[in-house]
Amino acid sequence: MSLPVHLVPSLDAAAVGAAVTVEGDEAHHAVAVRRLRVGEQVVLTDGRGRSVVGEVTSTGKRVFDVTVLSAEQAPEPGPSLTVVQALPKGDRGELAVEVLTEVGVARVVPWAASRSVAVWKGERATKSLARWRSTAREAAKQARRSWHPVVDPMASTDEVVELLRGADLAVVLHEDATEPLAGLDVPAAGHVVVVVGPEGGVSADELAAFAAAGARAVRLGDEVLRTSTAGLAACSALLARTPRWS
Missing domain, CATH: 3.40.1280.10 (SPOUT methyltransferase, trefoil knot domain)
Known part of the structure; x- marks a missing residue:
């Protein structure tokens, strides 16, 4: 089964081992609707070619934290x-x-x-x-x-x-x-x-x-x-x- 994908504003500093916080509507949907739990893995992307796979370390009402396990920068598709x-x-x-x-x-x-x-x-x-x-x-x-x-x-x-x-x-x-x-x-x-x-x-x-x-x-x-x-x-x-x- 594919990991869920969530959009974040920036992943410029998201190296392996770094913590990334997801907030707002994106986090609310994951936690309240999809029932995201600590220990699950997710994919985060900034929509500009940068994506990471990470493990959820904490969740709140409209927030969750992820520890980066791997990171990738995809080239922009051409044409x-x-x-x-x-x-x-x-x-x-x-x-x-x-x-x-x-x-x-x-x-x-x-x-x-x-x-x-x-x-x-x-x-x-x-x-x-x-x-x-x-x-x-x-x-x-x-x-x-x-x-x-x-x-x-x-x-x-x-x-x-x-x-x-x-x-x-x-x-x-x-x-x-x-x-x-x-x-x-x-x-x-x-x-x-x-x-x-x-x-x-x-x-x-x-x-x-x-x-x-x-x-x-x-x-x-x-x-x-x-x-x-x-x-x-x-x-x-x-x-x-x-x-x-x-």
Whole structure:
């Protein structure tokens, strides 16, 4: 059985034999919900590549202490994948973030596309972004990732254009594209960006702006996927052509 994984702010000083204290909601869930006990072993990670295996030495209401038994620094996976995810309606945004995290995406950028049904404004924007970030955090622990994804604040189309300019490979999923995603040469390192449009599709103006920034319009196949699952399919197809999945 795999050891439970818990996220901590930092493990910079966590050498073998050192003590690490886990506090707050993370500790409350472990102690009060999962019934963590002294003597059990856990995995702690800071989400930036550092992880340790340790033994629980004490527990409290919202705290527990761990003695480090082993420590590891994992290299950041390459190529790095960023998904620009148009805002879906309902709770499909959290679904998209969950599966993208599980597949190994490094960054998720919520995008206010012109045809997005959902609108993030004011308090709703704050709460929606918090839900996406919470979903990414929990999914990363479930997937046992040493490097956790970053969920950016909502981006405008102009901000997405600037992001595409710096990519080693940038693609826009589009049902009318003639170039298949499966035919692309994927870099073994660097930065790959995938743009996923909303339920109503990417507009002609957006597509033109993205193309001018160097993005290529590609199709996955004859089937039209939901916006919440298209990114997963595209990233899986891309990763299968890199050393990460070979």
